[in-house]
Amino acid sequence: MQHVSIIKIGGNIIDDKEATTRFLLKFSQVPGYKLLIHGGGKIATQIAERLGLKAQMVDGRRITDQSMLEVVTMVYGGLVNKQLVAGLQAKGCNAIGLTGADGNSVLAQKREVATIDYGFAGDIVAVNAQQISSLLEQQLTPVFAPLTYDTTGSMLNTNADTMAATIAWSLASRYNVHLIYCFEKKGVLSDPDNDNSVIPALTLPMYEQLKQQGIISKGMIPKLDNAYTALRKGVQRIIICHADELQTVVSTSTVSGTTLSL
C-alpha cells in the first residue's frame, strides 16, 4: 500500500514567522504523498479585535458567531492558508490550499446546541477520501485550513486536530497513514513544567491514567482522544513532536517526540 504522511502544524508555530519558515522547508522535504493541516493561530483573534469583534473561547474552542465565522474564513482559509501554499510552492512543493468545501472534501454539520452553543462550529460528517486521493495521485500536496462546510452552503469552523485525525483514519483503508502532530513542545510531557520530560511512548492505558491524575490536561486531551480514535480506526503510526523535529520523525527510525500506541 502507498504511504501518506498527514502532518498537522499547530497555531503557535503559525504565529511565529521564523518557526513557520523552518517548518515549511522541512515539510517540503518530506518524501512521498503528504498532506498538511494547519491550525489558525492567534491572528484570527487579533484581526477580530481590530475589527471590533470579541473572541469567545470555551475549553480552548472558539465560539463562532456570524462575524467570527467571516473572520476565520478570511484568516484561516485566505491569509494563513495562501501564505503557507505560496511558501511551499517557492520551495518546490506543489501545494494546493483547501477547506472542506473545496472539492467537497470534508462535509460537516453545525454542532447541535447541548450545554454550549458553539455557533458555526462544524462536526465532520464525511471525508471525501476519493477526492483527496485523486489530488495526491496528481502529485499535489493538499494544505487544509481548519474549515469545513455544510449542505446549506455555510462554512463552518472545525478544530484542526480533529480534522487531521478524521482525514487520517478516512484514508487508512487506501494508504499506510502516518499522522504527525507538530507543535511548539517536544512531545507529550510527564511534567507540564519541564519541556524535557517527554514521554517517548504513550500507551492508551498510560494516557488514561495521566489524564485522571491531571498531568495531561487542557488542549492536549481532545488532541490525544482524537489520536487514539485514529489508531483504533487503522492509522498506522501517530507521533506528537516539535515542529523542528519533523525531518527526524519522518526520515529516520530515531525516536523523537511521543509515539502513541493502543
Next chain:
Amino acid sequence: MQHVSIIKIGGNIIDDKEATTRFLLKFSQVPGYKLLIHGGGKIATQIAERLGLKAQMVDGRRITDQSMLEVVTMVYGGLVNKQLVAGLQAKGCNAIGLTGADGNSVLAQKREVATIDYGFAGDIVAVNAQQISSLLEQQLTPVFAPLTYDTTGSMLNTNADTMAATIAWSLASRYNVHLIYCFEKKGVLSDPDNDNSVIPALTLPMYEQLKQQGIISKGMIPKLDNAYTALRKGVQRIIICHADELQTVVSTSTVSGTTLSL
C-alpha cells in the same frame, strides 16, 4: 475538442448578496467543463478601512502595499472565494477554490515600477494549463480568486479580467473556449447613460473608434483590450453580458449582451 466555459463575475455582483445567489444558481447549471473567476468587490476596501488601512486606487487598480496584500489575500482568497465555493457545493456544483499559488496554476511577477508603483500587483508570467485541465477532467469546477503568486512565495494581487482572459487563451489549444464576462450592465453600451444601448456585436475597429471617441472608457478599456487579445490568441467566443443573462448566453443561440469579434 472539448468545450470549456470560462466565466468572470464582476465585483459589483459579488457585493450584492441576492445577485450573487441568483448568479451561482445559473452558473451551477452551465453544462460541461466550466471555470469561474471572481472579482473582489468593495468588501476588501471596507475591511481595510475597518482595520484602519486606506485603499489607494489608480485607474481603477488598487495600489497593494504589504497590509493591503494581506487584506486582499484574506478577503478575495478566503472570505469571497470560500463563500462562492460553499454556495456552489450546496447547488451540486463540485467547486474547488484556487488562487494562482494553488497547484502552481497561475505564476506572476511583481509589476515593475514605471511611473506608478503598484506594490504587490502581479503580472501573469505563466498559466499551468495542464494543472487546470486535470482538475476539469476530474469533474471539478475551479473557482479562481484574483490572486497570483511569484517564485519568492509572495502572493500578488491581479486584475480579475486580465486573469480570466489569460487563463482563457492559455486553454485555447486544448479546448474550445468561450469566455463570458458577467457584470451589472447588459453589455457594452453605445451611450454610457443608457443601460439599454447595448452594442450586440462589437468588432475591433468599432471598439477602437468608440475608445477614441471616449464612448468606451474607464474600466471597460482594460477589460476589452484583454478580451481582443484573447480572441487573437484563439479563444472561440467572447461575450460581455449581465450576470442574470448567463443562462441565455450559454444555453441558447439567442443574442444577449455584447459579442466581440476581430
